[in-house]
Amino acid sequence: MIRTLAADLGEDPDSLDQRGKLNVGADVVDNAGRYYEIKAHGGxxxxxxxxxxxxxNRAREQGENYILVVAEHLNEDSGGEPVLTLISDPLAKLDLEPVSDVRLKGLRGADLEALVWEWPTT
Structure with missing residues (x-):
């Protein structure tokens, strides 16, 4: 998949591959600084x-420079020809559905804007 994308971009696949690198948030980063996350499907x-x-986090940070690549029909017996769909800024173009917990950080911050009510002493 990365080799196909690299060929389309006219770039070296080995230099683009970011898989296995911690917290990159994408499979590929091209020489123009665009991030590509590949989701491959056999059917x-x-x-x-x-x-x-x-x-x-990377998609939110990069906006239009983050491209979701959805690859389909990668298995020979899938009943269709392989297709790549590239979606720039997918967070703006697709519906988001939270599927797990979200951690809220900064509760101890001195500049936290909040109403604080303290129990009265008796």
Missing amino acids: ARPGHVTLTAAEY
Whole structure:
């Protein structure tokens, strides 16, 4: 998949491959600084994909420079020809559905804007 994408981009696949690198949040980073997350499927395009926390954070940070690549019909017996669908800024173009917990950080911050009510002493 990365070799196909690299060929389309006219770049060296070995230099683009970011898989296995911690917290990159994408499978490929091209020389122009665009991030590509590849979701590969043997059959037809699924109705949804899941992003890891690192992928979500990178997509949110990069906006239009983050491209979701959905590959479909990669198995020979899938009943269709292979297709790549590239979606730039997928967080803006697709519906988001939280599927797990979200951690809220900064509760101890001195500049936290909040109403504080303390129990009266008796």
